[in-house]
Amino acid sequence: MKEVDLEGKPEETQPPYHVLARSLLYPGSHTLRFPVPDEKVPWEVDFPLYDPPAYSADHKDMAVQDPFSPNPMGRTGLQGRGRLHCFGPNHALHPVVTRWRRNLDGSIIRKSLKKMLEVLVAQYPLSDVWSLPGGSLEPGETLPLKLKWILRREFWPQFQTLLKQGTEIHKGYLDDPRNTDNAWVETVAVSVHFDNQNNVEMKRLNSFLQGCDPELCIRWQVLDKRIPLHANHKDLLHKVSTLLGAYY
Template sequence: LGSGEEDKAGGMKPPYHVLARNLLYPGSRTVRFPVPDEKVPWELTCSLPARNPMGRTGLRGRGSLHCFGPNHALHPVVTRWRRNSDGSIIRKSLKKMLEVLVARYPLSDVWALPGGSLEPGEMLPLKLKWILRREFWPQFQNLLKQGTEIHKGYLDDPRNTDNAWVETVAISMHFDDHNDVEMKRMNSFLQGCDPELCIRWQVLDKRMPLHANQKELLRKVSALLGSYF
């Protein structure tokens, strides 16, 4: 981030790493080396096997990620309009309200978008396969192709290190009609393979208990659809 680079409001842009510089690495007792904002950019003299394209995070190695360098992920953002019992769309602050499909996976206390890490050669993340019955996987891939890409590239993630990071493709999949045949069919195939897995349509707003990086994806979907956030 170059000095003097400003956003539209006239203030300085936030540093690239926010979550990725949390001192305590998730799921462990490993503590990052504190990296102030001005020390995030790489120096030309550094020589590492793979370098985070956004700069230093305070922790070398690959952490809990699968490989050095980019770790690819897919995040479908599946939405529909929030409606009254008579089918009319509910509004707040004059803007239409959305509902988004979220899941709470075993051993987790927060809700999340139904996506995640992609294994090499796989078209759908394992976490997405957990919530969909196998016979619907091909149809879901077709729905993804019809969706709108809202983000592609680096994702600020608490697992990111100096040498390993998450890159994701986020796709908006919106059902405009509450009688949409494909949406009803998808609902009928929502079935977790674990009894502790919870799936639901959640009202979309910025107070949702999701990870900060996923809230940013929801903000982009809201901007795309002109909905309340």
């Protein structure tokens, strides 16, 4: 897997501290976080009034780690495990699968002189938001359960090969609304780009997608800053656009 340094490019417009991890209402609950202003996020900054509530949703087969591991990016306004599976880092994998957006004659569509991309996105049952086809990694697993749900079993090995040939665009902490002071998401995001519309693996992928679970919505979506996706996933798309020199 190739690695590329994208630091200082998409992040230039991003705030210095996690934002989604301080969303006042914790997702999937009625729990409100203790408000944390930007300047009080770092643990090194004294915050004597800080008194966050604790919240941990029920999970079966919970892999408990040190419950006192501090979030490496600072305060979130909530203690406990939240909706995450374990204390400390919760590992994830997010493939960013792209192709060029093309006209009917096969020519690549451009906007502001830059080539336009399409990205593979999914909408899971009980969710009204589109997301990248990845997610949490169970211990010992190499592909997220959500990704396996999308791909037919016979295509799993080929997709793992595509990931190895892809370019790593992010590794580490991910600003996520489920993060707490004691549990957080760390992900590896990999760019898998099909440069040629006649690519055999892309045609095979498309054929498998047509036969995936009928409860699952999956599609190729035009990639730009207005894309209806989770905010932290849009940060990953910005990195891919920068990597490929594409419009965003």
